[in-house]
Amino acid sequence: MSLLERFLWTAGLVCAAAGIFFVIQARWYLNRSLQVEQKVAVTAMGAKVARPPVPGVSGVIGRMEIPGVGLRVPIFPDYDEGSLRKGIGHIQGTATPGGLGTVGLAGHRDTYFRPLRGVTMGMEIRLIDETGVYHYTVDSTEVVTPDRVEVLGIASRPELTLITCYPFDYIGAAPKRFIVHAHLLSALPDIAPP
Amino acid sequence: MIAKFLACFAVAGMTVTPMLAAPAAKSTAEFTVASPSKVPGMTLEAGHYTIRVVTQLSDRIILRVDAQGGNAHSTFLGVRNTKIGRPATPGMVSWASSPGSDHYVRGWYFPGMSSVVEFVYPKGDAVAIAKSNETKVLAIDPDSEGRPAANSLSPEDMQLITLWTLSPQVVGPGESGAGIKAERYQTASMPQKPVIRSLPHMASLMPVVWLMSLLLLMSAGMIRVIRQSRAKY
Numbered sequence: 001m002s003l004l005e006r007f008l009w010t011a012g013l014v015c016a017a018a019g020i021f022f023v024i025q026a027r028w029y030l031n032r033s034l035q036v037e038q039k040v041a042v043t044a045m046g047a048k049v050a051r052p053p054v055p056g057v058s059g060v061i062g063r064m065e066i067p068g069v070g071l072r073v074p075i076f077p078d079y080d081e082g083s084l085r086k087g088i089g090h091i092q093g094t095a096t097p098g099g100l101g102t103v104g105l106a107g108h109r110d111t112y113f114r115p116l117r118g119v120t121m122g123m124e125i126r127l128i129d130e131t132g133v134y135h136y137t138v139d140s141t142e143v144v145t146p147d148r149v150e151v152l153g154i155a156s157r158p159e160l161t162l163i164t165c166y167p168f169d170y171i172g173a174a175p176k177r178f179i180v181h182a183h184l185l186s187a188l189p190d191i192a193p194p
Numbered sequence: 195m196i197a198k199f200l201a202c203f204a205v206a207g208m209t210v211t212p213m214l215a216a217p218a219a220k221s222t223a224e225f226t227v228a229s230p231s232k233v234p235g236m237t238l239e240a241g242h243y244t245i246r247v248v249t250q251l252s253d254r255i256i257l258r259v260d261a262q263g264g265n266a267h268s269t270f271l272g273v274r275n276t277k278i279g280r281p282a283t284p285g286m287v288s289w290a291s292s293p294g295s296d297h298y299v300r301g302w303y304f305p306g307m308s309s310v311v312e313f314v315y316p317k318g319d320a321v322a323i324a325k326s327n328e329t330k331v332l333a334i335d336p337d338s339e340g341r342p343a344a345n346s347l348s349p350e351d352m353q354l355i356t357l358w359t360l361s362p363q364v365v366g367p368g369e370s371g372a373g374i375k376a377e378r379y380q381t382a383s384m385p386q387k388p389v390i391r392s393l394p395h396m397a398s399l400m401p402v403v404w405l406m407s408l409l410l411l412m413s414a415g416m417i418r419v420i421r422q423s424r425a426k427y
Contacts, residue, residue: 001418002417002421004417005414005417005418005421008410008411008413008414008417009410009411009414011406011410012406012407012408012409012410012411012413012414013407013411015403015404015406015407015410016404016407016411018403018407019400019403019404019407022400022403079394084398085398085400091389091390091394092340092389093339093340093389093390094338094340094389095335095338095339096337096338099317099335099337099338100317100333100334100335100338100356100358100376101335101338101339101356103338104389106393106394108398108400109398110398110400110401111398111400144393146392146393146395147392147393148393149388149389149390149391149392149393150388151393152388152389152390153388154339154356154378155378156377156378157376157377157378158358158376163393163394165395173395174395177393184376185373186363186373186374186375187317187321187360187373187374187375187376188321188325188372188373188374
């Protein structure tokens, strides 16, 4: 075996191992996010809102679910690269899940937020954290330029804004952003049944 | 004749005007609490207290409650609400129904004011009050705006923080009972400072990693096949 062939096999297997590791890591953090909901069920029914959600040992502060596109992903307190490799990130300074304001969540277009391309108006989005389950309904989607930060502004009702790059299949630094707008149905969360 | 008439008119005017002028609103009041009562940011144990208006803004009022002879105090927001019936005498206005065993103060009627000043509660308390009462409750949620906790807001925070109304309502799928609908309270529009300068770039390296892995392994495989076919011949 030549040196070149040995190098190619080694590098290829290392890259494949890294990819498998990240997939396993993502699955582990998703399982941790399921425990956030169970904690709510165990502590108290009708527990008061606790602000802000405190990251556990895993750093997960909650979970987002969009049943209509089969999406279930953990939420991390920030959208740094390490967090986005394991889930989606909360944009600091925006509302927390169920909060009175606009919740901003960002995720990679080619991993967790790929299913957003199938989101349609009226779909349900659930945000789950220590205080319970908050239900949102999709109002619209749009494609904007990166300078349109007003999509995170406070609206006339509590809202949720999901952000990812666009086009979804773009190779390289995608020039635009795909936005999903949703509004909060009730400031009173559901408490998950034990 | 005309001069006499004007003189009489002037005297009459100087006499009547003080009678018609509304007395200036008193913005401080002392009161006594017989049993624990809650105001935003503080539980008033039995005792004597003072409530006063700190600042009156265009759409809100900053209030402060101090315990007499003690260090306990709370500074919070209030909003004039003409829809609340004014009591016969100035003083405390309570909610018709309080959540659990807690007594929540709804607002205060200061003498001379044309309306009751309704207190603005932090979201957690406001949700509980709204569940117990069939009416709108004013609320703030400082954590959702990146601000300090409600009882630690600075005067500037109090001027800028968004006000909300919470009301019981059956909302959305999956709700078997009443939910709490939240709407932004209509106030003078304030420019919002953006939380970030631009929308973040969201592209993962994972597809590149997988593609590189595929290409490297394919290349290694091709080299092996070529090498083996050459060795055969």
